Amino acid sequence: MDAHGVETLRKAVTDATIACIHDAEVFLPPDVKEAIDASYNAETDPVARGELENIRSNIQIAERLDLPLCQDTGITVIYVTVPADFPVSREEISSAIREGVRKATDTVPLRPNAVDPLTRENSGDNTGFEIPPIHFSEGSELAITVLPKGAGSENVSRIGMLLPSEAGKVTSFIVETVLLAGGRPCPPIVVGVGIGGTFDLAATMAKEALLLPIETMDAFESEICDAINNLGIGPMGLGGDTTALAVKVKKAHCHTASLPVAVNIQCWACRRATRVVNL
Amino acid sequence: MPEGDTGGEPMNLRTPLGDEVLSLRAGDQVLLSGIIYTARDEAHLKMMDDGIPFDPQGAAIYHCGPVIQGEQIIAAGPTTSARMNKISGFLLDSGVRCLIGKGGMDSGVRDALRDRAVYLAFTGGCAALAASHMKLHGVHYSDLGMAEAIWVIEVIDLPLVVGIDAHGGDLFSKIGDRAAMRFEEWKKGMQPEG
Numbered sequence: 093m094d095a096h097g098v099e100t101l102r103k104a105v106t107d108a109t110i111a112c113i114h115d116a117e118v119f120l121p122p123d124v125k126e127a128i129d130a131s132y133n134a135e136t137d138p139v140a141r142g143e144l145e146n147i148r149s150n151i152q153i154a155e156r157l158d159l160p161l162c163q164d165t166g167i168t169v170i171y172v173t174v175p176a177d178f179p180v181s182r183e184e185i186s187s188a189i190r191e192g193v194r195k196a197t198d199t200v201p202l203r204p205n206a207v208d209p210l211t212r213e214n215s216g217d218n219t220g221f222e223i224p225p226i227h228f229s230e231g232s233e234l235a236i237t238v239l240p241k242g243a244g245s246e247n248v249s250r251i252g253m254l255l256p257s258e259a260g261k262v263t264s265f266i267v268e269t270v271l272l273a274g275g276r277p278c279p280p281i282v283v284g285v286g287i288g289g290t291f292d293l294a295a296t297m298a299k300e301a302l303l304l305p306i307e308t309m310d311a312f313e314s315e316i317c318d319a320i321n322n323l324g325i326g327p328m329g330l331g332g333d334t335t336a337l338a339v340k341v342k343k344a345h346c347h348t349a350s351l352p353v354a355v356n357i358q359c360w361a362c363r364r365a366t367r368v369v370n371l
Numbered sequence: 372m373p374e375g376d377t378g379g380e381p382m383n384l385r386t387p388l389g390d391e392v393l394s395l396r397a398g399d400q401v402l403l404s405g406i407i408y409t410a411r412d413e414a415h416l417k418m419m420d421d422g423i424p425f426d427p428q429g430a431a432i433y434h435c436g437p438v439i440q441g442e443q444i445i446a447a448g449p450t451t452s453a454r455m456n457k458i459s460g461f462l463l464d465s466g467v468r469c470l471i472g473k474g475g476m477d478s479g480v481r482d483a484l485r486d487r488a489v490y491l492a493f494t495g496g497c498a499a500l501a502a503s504h505m506k507l508h509g510v511h512y513s514d515l516g517m518a519e520a521i522w523v524i525e526v527i528d529l530p531l532v533v534g535i536d537a538h539g540g541d542l543f544s545k546i547g548d549r550a551a552m553r554f555e556e557w558k559k560g561m562q563p564e565g
Contacts, residue, residue: 139398139532139542143494146530150500163438163446163498201445203438203518214516244451244474244495264558271554274547276451276474278495319557323550328495329474330398330532331546361496 093179101180101371102188108236108367109192113168114200115365116238117160120151123307124282124337124362131280131327131334140332144280147327147360161361165202166240168193168224169299173231186226189236190219205243227296234369239303245277245359251295254351262287262353267319269355270336275329278359280337282306283320286354289344297342298356303364306338313339327360337362381530387429388468392489395533397540401491402528406508407431407471411450413519414512415458424511424521427465431491434472436518438498444505444524446498449473452490456480463488475534475543482539490535492543504529 093101120128128151132144154161170189174182194217196202206220207213218224250269254261266285273281286297309317317339326332337360346352384391386405395401408425410418410432418424434455437447452472459470460483468488470476473495484490493501504527511521535541 139400142400142530142532146494146497146500150494150497153503154499157499157503159499159502160438160446161499162496163436163448164450164496165438165446201438201440203436203446204516205518242496247451260561264561267554267557271550274474274550275495275543276453278473322557323553325546325550328492329543329546330492330534331542331549359496 098180098184102184104369104371105185105188105236106192106195108369109189109238110196110199112236112238112365112367113193113196113202113240115367116240116363117165117200117202118154118158119365120161120361121364123305125151127306127337128280128360131337135333137326137332139330140326140334143327143330143332160200160202161363162242163203164242164244165200165205166242166363167205168218169239169241170224170226171237171239171303172226172228173233173235174228175232175234176230178234182228189226190224193218193224234371235366236369237303237364237366239299240363242359242361245281245357248273248277249298249356251291251352251354253291254353256349256351258351262351263316263319265353266316266339266355267323270320270325270357271323273357274325277357278361279325279329280327280334280360282337282358282362283316283339284356284358285339285341286352287341287343288346289352290346291352293344294352294354295356297344298354301340301342302356302358302362304340306340306362309338309340313341386431388431389429392468393486393537395489395536397533397536397542397545399533401531401533403431403491403531404527404529405431405525407433407524407526409433409435409437409520409522409524411436411519412454412458413515414521415455417512417515419458419461423462423465425523427462427467430467431469431471432462432467433524434470437522439507439517439522442507444502444507447501447505447524448496448498449493452476459483471531475541478544481535481541481544484535484537485539486537489533489537491531492534493529493531501529
């Protein structure tokens with residue numbers, strides 16, 4: 093591909109990134125909105141109903157005024173699929189995505205959230221060393237997915253290196269994580285779980301699980317979700333019938349001597365959006 | 372119906388606040404109007420060093436790092452209040468009557484609120500809803516950056532729930548204790564596996 097072609101593609105990637113961040117920050121996916129509506133309709137506690145009413149009007153106002161749903165516009169976690177033999181390098185694509193994040197900080201707008209971990213100096217544009225995280229995989233199209241991840245729910249996420257003899261404790265580790273989190277992650281939450289793999293793969297799977305549609309759960313996921321909702325933490329930790337909208341689990345084989353379990357909690361604003369880059 | 376919830380209309384409050392906050396009970400719903408001040412971790416630390424840059428008598432502090440564009444409040448939902456557990460006492464000692472945030476605060480704050488102030492919860496993540504009830508009036512400590520500065524904001528009928536009242540009533544800890552009890556019961560009932 094010639095220099096002009098690369099430049100055209102860079103611009104298309106940057107534009108798609110900006111559009112994708114905007115979609116994710118302003119519009120909640122339909123399956124999440126439906127789950128929130130369903131929990132509102134089923135809720136019996138008056139305080140919880142009030143909280144869910146606020147969440148529902150917030151979703152409508154954000155859409156109407158074209159504004160971010162939450163002031164914690166998060167770290168923009170990015171997933172990219174690239175076709176095999178794509179003529180432009182991943183470095184070029186990453187650089188165009190970073191440019192998109194910087195521009196979206198002004199246009200959406202996003203709160204500048206990226207700081208040096210020790211000096212706490214803010215970069216001002218949501219980029220920095222290794223930030224935004226950009227995860228590549230092969231796919232049929234060049235597509236960008238954005239998962240804005242807020243800190244309130246990220247900070248109460250956990251990873252456990254359980255013993256292989258403790259397979260029965262996987263469920264209670266997950267439910268206990270939600271118990272310890274209480275109202276801090278802005279329930280009703282979505283719970284992303286990674287079971288198996290390695291220390292880092294478990295966490296990667298837990299975050300990827302937050303990209304899965306939440307309208308269906310398998311028997312294992314439903315069992316965990318019921319146990320969580322039985323805790324009665326409710327919307328914002330003020331009590332109520334719905335603490336988790338859904339639990340989504342991803343699994344990988346792991347070392348015979350280990351059993352990693354990662355729980356990545358997402359707030360009710362389970363934001364995600366995907367854009368295909370039109371070439 | 373939870374304790375303290377009368378099922379009645381929300382109570383209207385206006386800042387600066389006075390002894391009317393003493394009549395509130397955990398679980399009550401409130402509509403708050405008047406000036407409030409945003410403050411997060413950095414602003415608390417700076418106020419402890421430099422003094423409070425506004426009149427704290429009857430003031431309401433909002434744990435919030437908003438998105439501001441020009442004079443416009445774009446998004447202004449609450450942040451996690453627990454981060455301010457250990458650094459809120461000086462505000463209450465200076466006459467602040469109300470802390471607003473999400474997720475509740477610890478027993479130290481609950482004791483510090485006693486007989487003088489309340490903790491009000493605003494629905495986390497509801498930044499657009501919050502902004503629709505707000506007008507920007509000014510800013511202190513803008514050098515701390517957008518999220519950490521103290522923004523002076525007028526709110527109109529902001530819908531809140533009393534999380535911790537001035538008499539030790541704490542909806543968050545009540546719900547948390549109940550959840551912990553239910554967790555232990557559930558664990559006992561689980562069939563041993565593996």
